[in-house]
Amino acid sequence: MVYTVGVAGAGTMGAGIAQVCAQQGLRTLLYDVNTGLAHQALANIRKTWETLEAKGKLTSEQVAGAVDNLQVVAQVQQLKSDLLVEAIVERPDIKQELYRAWEEANSEEALLVSNTSSLSIDVLAATLRHPQRFAGLHFFNPAPLMKLVEIVVGRKTPDEVVATLKNFCERIGKVAVVVKDSPGFIVNRVARPFYTEAFDMLDRGVVLPAALDAALRNAGFKMGPCELTDLIGQDINYAVTGGLYESFDRAERFTPSEAQGRLVREGKLGKKSGEGFYAYAK
Ligand SMILES: NC(=O)c1ccc[n+]([C@@H]2O[C@H](COP(=O)([O-])OP(=O)(O)OC[C@H]3O[C@@H](n4cnc5c(N)ncnc54)[C@H](O)[C@@H]3O)[C@@H](O)[C@H]2O)c1
Numbered sequence: 001m002v003y004t005v006g007v008a009g010a011g012t013m014g015a016g017i018a019q020v021c022a023q024q025g026l027r028t029l030l031y032d033v034n035t036g037l038a039h040q041a042l043a044n045i046r047k048t049w050e051t052l053e054a055k056g057k058l059t060s061e062q063v064a065g066a067v068d069n070l071q072v073v074a075q076v077q078q079l080k081s082d083l084l085v086e087a088i089v090e091r092p093d094i095k096q097e098l099y100r101a102w103e104e105a106n107s108e109e110a111l112l113v114s115n116t117s118s119l120s121i122d123v124l125a126a127t128l129r130h131p132q133r134f135a136g137l138h139f140f141n142p143a144p145l146m147k148l149v150e151i152v153v154g155r156k157t158p159d160e161v162v163a164t165l166k167n168f169c170e171r172i173g174k175v176a177v178v179v180k181d182s183p184g185f186i187v188n189r190v191a192r193p194f195y196t197e198a199f200d201m202l203d204r205g206v207v208l209p210a211a212l213d214a215a216l217r218n219a220g221f222k223m224g225p226c227e228l229t230d231l232i233g234q235d236i237n238y239a240v241t242g243g244l245y246e247s248f249d250r251a252e253r254f255t256p257s258e259a260q261g262r263l264v265r266e267g268k269l270g271k272k273s274g275e276g277f278y279a280y281a282k
Pocket residue numbers: 008009010011012013014031032033034037086087088089090094098115116117118138139140141231232233236272
């Protein structure tokens with residue numbers, strides 16, 4: 001059973017995951033290497049809860065409970081939890097360094113999951129002291145709204161861990177789908193042509209971002225590819241495409257886009273940096 005959740009990374013995904021867990025009654029510890037950012041995320045989450053209360057979607061008791069449940073910690077060593085959800089920068093070396101520090105501070109029974117979009121669960125598990133406690137738990141953006149969570153099963157992930165993760169997902173109101181560790185898991189692989197075809201059109205100069213988004217939105221998609229990747233983070237989306245490209249022997253259908261690569265190099269990562277395909281008020 002999971003009673004206390006640690007969330008590492010207070011960026012786009014970590015903040016959303018922490019919000020969901022605390023709101024659903026779990027004691028939640030939020031950690032970021034940039035403690036100021038974690039406190040900012042906490043303030044934003046509290047503001048969201050106030051808005052939900054004002055709209056009648058949460059009661060004042062629910063908000064008070066959620067506020068009580070969520071706490072920022074300044075050190076990895078304070079992330080003592082039954083489950084750690086890692087949602088930090090998409091770099092295997094940095095993730096593995098965090099796992100090492102977390103494993104030292106937690107018992108062998110505690111579970112560890114990564115929210116990675118593009119890295120192999122087996123590769124991430126390679127340096128763990130206890131790889132049998134590890135899996136992928138892939139939330140979607142924005143985590144408080146998106147129902148789906150992919151449970152990504154590595155070679156060493158036992159059935160009991162999958163069962164505990166299924167329970168956990170149910171407890172926090174998510175729909176869990178189990179998939180074996182493979183490039184892009186389910187959604188990021190199947191949805192890839194939506195991005196690569198759209199960005200190929202940008203690369204060829206046949207359409208502009210606003211027209212592309214308007215076309216897809218009015219054809220029935222919830223968001224167009226440019227606005228959606230601005231929400232996701234251009235760096236994250238680009239890394240997923242690059243991962244699939246390399247995993248499938250540089251298959252043409254997964255070729256990363258020049259326009260998107262340029263945005264990433266220029267630090268135009270989307271909403272989180274204030275500019276991507278579009279500019280955003282800070
Ligand atoms: N953005 C998405 O739509 C999305 C969706 C699903 C999964 N993911 C995955 O979630 C993870 C996080 O993505 P994001 O979009 O939230 O990134 P982000 O850039 O918004 O946030 C990452 C956070 O990690 C922190 N961080 C970096 N190194 C750290 C360390 N050593 N210890 C603690 N914190 C550290 C950063 O300060 C930052 O706040 C990635 O693995 C990504 O692939 C992202």
